[in-house]
Amino acid sequence: MSTGVLGSYTRSIAVALVIGLGLVFAFSDARIDTWFALLPIFEWMETTPFGVIGQTWGAAFAVVEAIHLLAMAVLGGSVLVSDGRLLSLVFTDVPLRQVQDACHRPFVWSLLLIILTGVFMACGVAIKIYYLDVFWYKMLALSVGVAFVFFVRRPLLRHDIEHLNPQVLRLVAVASLMIWFSVAATGRWIGYSG
Amino acid sequence: MNQLIYNFAVWLDTHTWSTQLHESFYMYNWVESTHVLALMVSLGMLFLIDLRMLGLALPGIPATTIAHRLNRPMFIGFSVMILTGLLLFYAIPVRSSQSLWFRIKVVLLVAAAVNAWLFHRRMKHASSNAAGNWDRAIKAPRRLQMGAALSLCFWVLIVICGRLIAYDWFDCRSEPSAIIATLAGCVADQTQF
Numbered sequence: 001m002s003t004g005v006l007g008s009y010t011r012s013i014a015v016a017l018v019i020g021l022g023l024v025f026a027f028s029d030a031r032i033d034t035w036f037a038l039l040p041i042f043e044w045m046e047t048t049p050f051g052v053i054g055q056t057w058g059a060a061f062a063v064v065e066a067i068h069l070l071a072m073a074v075l076g077g078s079v080l081v082s083d084g085r086l087l088s089l090v091f092t093d094v095p096l097r098q099v100q101d102a103c104h105r106p107f108v109w110s111l112l113l114i115i116l117t118g119v120f121m122a123c124g125v126a127i128k129i130y131y132l133d134v135f136w137y138k139m140l141a142l143s144v145g146v147a148f149v150f151f152v153r154r155p156l157l158r159h160d161i162e163h164l165n166p167q168v169l170r171l172v173a174v175a176s177l178m179i180w181f182s183v184a185a186t187g188r189w190i191g192y193s194g
Numbered sequence: 195m196n197q198l199i200y201n202f203a204v205w206l207d208t209h210t211w212s213t214q215l216h217e218s219f220y221m222y223n224w225v226e227s228t229h230v231l232a233l234m235v236s237l238g239m240l241f242l243i244d245l246r247m248l249g250l251a252l253p254g255i256p257a258t259t260i261a262h263r264l265n266r267p268m269f270i271g272f273s274v275m276i277l278t279g280l281l282l283f284y285a286i287p288v289r290s291s292q293s294l295w296f297r298i299k300v301v302l303l304v305a306a307a308v309n310a311w312l313f314h315r316r317m318k319h320a321s322s323n324a325a326g327n328w329d330r331a332i333k334a335p336r337r338l339q340m341g342a343a344l345s346l347c348f349w350v351l352i353v354i355c356g357r358l359i360a361y362d363w364f365d366c367r368s369e370p371s372a373i374i375a376t377l378a379g380c381v382a383d384q385t386q387f
Contacts, residue, residue, distance in 0.1 A: 058361055066354040069230065070237070073353075074245075077238020080267065090263055094255055102252040106245065184234060188227045192219075 011155065018147075038130070045126035054124020061124050068117040072184060074110035078103040079180045086173035096161045104154070111146070132193050138186035145179045196379040199291050206287035215285040222285060229278035236271025237349055239264040247342035249333035256329040258321055294364040294378040299355035306348035313341035 025031055045051050054061045082103035084090040091099050122129060129135040153172055156164070206212055215221060245251035246260045283290045290296050316337050320328065328335050334342070364370050366380035 058363075059358075062357050062361060063354055066350075066357040069233070069357065070241075070350060070353055073234050073237035074241050075238075076234035077240075077242045080235065080238060081242060081264070084267075090267070091255070091259070094259065098254050102254055106242065106251045181231075184231055185227065188230055189223075192223045 011151070015152065042126040042130040045123045048123055050120045050123035051126060054120060061121065064117050064120050068114060068121060071110045071113035071117065072187075074106050075114060076180070076184065078107040078110065079176060082107070083173035083176050086169045097157075100157050100161075107149070129190065132190060134186055134189045134193050138183065138190060141179060141182040141186055145183050148176065148179055196376070197381055199379055200288070200381045200384060203287040203291040206284060209284075212284050212287060215281065225278050225281050225285070229275060229282060232271045232274035232278060233353070234271075236268050236275055237353070239268035239271065240345065240349065243268075244342035244346050247334040247338050253332050257331075257334050258317065258329050261317060289365065290359070292366050292379045293359050294374060295355045295358040295361075297377065297379065299352055299359070302348050302352045302355065306345060306352065309341060309344050309348060313338065313345065316341060 025034075046055065054064075081090060082100050085092075085094070085096060085099040153176060156168075156172060161169070215225070242251055243261050243264055246253075246255070246257050252260060320335055320338060333339060362368065364374050364378055366375065366378060366384065369375075370378065370380070
């Protein structure tokens with residue numbers, strides 16, 4: 001457990017602070033101001049080579065979309081296996097630590113591929129998605145997912161897993177599954193909106 | 195053959211449920227989303243098995259343990275994917291049956307199924323073999339690696355074809371060249387698209 005001025009609860013307090021700041025941001029005018037300020041970036045995105053290719057060459061966009069989907073499959077697989085192990089549903093005879101470590105590498109690579117292909121696709125339809133609520137929900141879900149993995153899940157599982165409360169492990173697994181399901185579902189919904 | 199497929203698709207299209215499913219915004223989208231999410235489960239498991247055989251993922255866990263344990267969730271995912279896939283076809287039967295990409299996808303699906311069957315046979319054979327001490331090795335035997343690589347290639351192409359079905363480049367109504375029209379199954383004087 002990382003210790004600091006606040007003792008062993010530093011990370012928990014930091015997470016609570018981030019959530020609090022996020023809520024203040026979401027319900028204040030700052031959110032609207034930020035949204036307006038981001039418009040030039042989205043306009044610029046459509047003029048980049050990615051944006052031009054995405055808009056003029058439908059085949060390239062479709063292939064990148066398919067790669068995005070394939071990377072989502074790998075990410076989904078690694079999340080399901082690692083969370084399934086935390087929930088004692090799969091690989092119960094394989095040490096927990098071994099499953100978690102083994103799944104992390106495909107997770108990170110697929111996440112990188114998802115982000116890379118996602119940026120390409122976003123450039124092609126930047127203005128359209130800028131005005132879509134569901135796109136921002138997806139970005140929020142993705143940010144929460146990434147923050148959850150690297151600031152909550154991984155640091156927690158770095159400890160002696162056998163001594164962690166099994167209920168906490170289950171809670172982490174369920175939260176992780178829900179977050180990544182939200183990322184996938186909101187992503188799918190972008191296709192139906194606008 | 196193409197005429198037969200067209201007649202069957204037109205017959206499916208006359209069903210009220212087919213039209214209702216196609217025209218229901220939420221229901222159609224739910225089915226399609228479930229298809230994609232089931233794909234994440236089934237292909238997620240399949241890719242982990244294939245990558246393990248190639249020594250690219252989960253190297254510490256025995257290869258057959260991975261293959262056996264992930265088989266069930268993979269088949270559950272595949273079942274949902276096939277069911278929703280059939281519903282998607284039922285919703286738009288004429289256009290789907292005359293989509294070049296759909297036809298390539300079906301051929302690739304059959305090839306992937308044959309490859310999966312061969313892969314399981316080879317794995318069973320390798321496990322029962324006296325020299326089958328490969329389970330904990332980083333890479334599986336060469337023949338299994340080939341099967342895994344083929345499986346990855348097939349599924350990558352299947353997903354790409356599935357994605358391309360949405361595009362109307364070679365649709366029969368766009369009057370494609372004779373070869374494309376034959377491959378896509380366009381029928382002379384067809385009235386429905």
